[in-house]
Amino acid sequence: MHRLLPNAGPTTVEKQLDSYRPWEQAQAERPFLAMNFASTVDGRATIGGVSGPIGSQIDTAMLVALRTRFDAVMIGAGTMRAERYSEIGTRLIVVESGPGGRVELPALLRSLREEGVRALLCEGGPTLHGSLQAAGLVDELFLTIAPKLSGGGVPPRILEGELDDVIGLELAWLLEEEGELFARYRRR
Numbered sequence: 001m002h003r004l005l006p007n008a009g010p011t012t013v014e015k016q017l018d019s020y021r022p023w024e025q026a027q028a029e030r031p032f033l034a035m036n037f038a039s040t041v042d043g044r045a046t047i048g049g050v051s052g053p054i055g056s057q058i059d060t061a062m063l064v065a066l067r068t069r070f071d072a073v074m075i076g077a078g079t080m081r082a083e084r085y086s087e088i089g090t091r092l093i094v095v096e097s098g099p100g101g102r103v104e105l106p107a108l109l110r111s112l113r114e115e116g117v118r119a120l121l122c123e124g125g126p127t128l129h130g131s132l133q134a135a136g137l138v139d140e141l142f143l144t145i146a147p148k149l150s151g152g153g154v155p156p157r158i159l160e161g162e163l164d165d166v167i168g169l170e171l172a173w174l175l176e177e178e179g180e181l182f183a184r185y186r187r188r
């Protein structure tokens with residue numbers, strides 16, 4: 001694997017994540033929150049209704065390694081329905097509506113922080129991502145861009161829903177392996 005930015009040179013998934021310590025950036029009222037997504041070059045977040053065919057084995061290795069840097073993983077109900085999430089080796093939180101309607105996300109994050117969750121990795125999907133970004137709750141975005149075009153009018157992008165303002169991002173790192181790009185963005 002090559003690191004293109006910053007400081008171009010050889011790297012590995014392990015080396016990149018070794019010094020990545022998101023729990024140190026937890027806020028008092030909520031965990032540090034990073035999103036992880038994979039997309040095709042034409043911006044699709046699913047192929048045939050699931051995300052698995054998008055990324056390579058390295059993408060899977062990156063996700064598995066990323067999970068070890070976080071106290072818990074969070075997904076939305078739509079992702080739970082579409083993807084196979086059984087035993088992922090860490091705590092899994094599924095955001096789903098209850099009798100009171102949609103989950104109040106700031107309150108959920110506050111209670112997770114009170115329980116001791118300092119760093120939370122959200123693996124989607126696009127609707128939950130939109131809600132979290134709209135509420136200003138996302139600190140970072142890990143995005144794999146697979147060298148593929150999938151077409152189709154229906155597949156979602158990595159974020160669905162309205163945002164009041166455009167959100168500016170800065171590129172924290174960019175890695176490459178066999179044409180697949182692994183970007184890490186920080187909210188400006």
Ligand SMILES: NC(=O)c1ccc[n+]([C@@H]2O[C@H](COP(=O)([O-])OP(=O)(O)OC[C@H]3O[C@@H](n4cnc5c(N)ncnc54)[C@H](OP(=O)(O)O)[C@@H]3O)[C@@H](O)[C@H]2O)c1
Binds near residue numbers: 039124
């Ligand atoms: N490419 C990738 O990296 C990637 C990653 C993840 C998912 N995906 C794909 O995305 C698709 C699923 O998309 P999706 O947008 O439906 O999934 P989602 O964001 O995981 O789930 C959305 C659902 O979460 C529940 N929810 C409860 N409170 C919410 C709140 N405050 N904000 C947002 N959602 C809340 C709602 O379901 P209820 O009303 O049922 O409670 C809502 O419909 C699947 O095809 C999956 O394969 C792709």
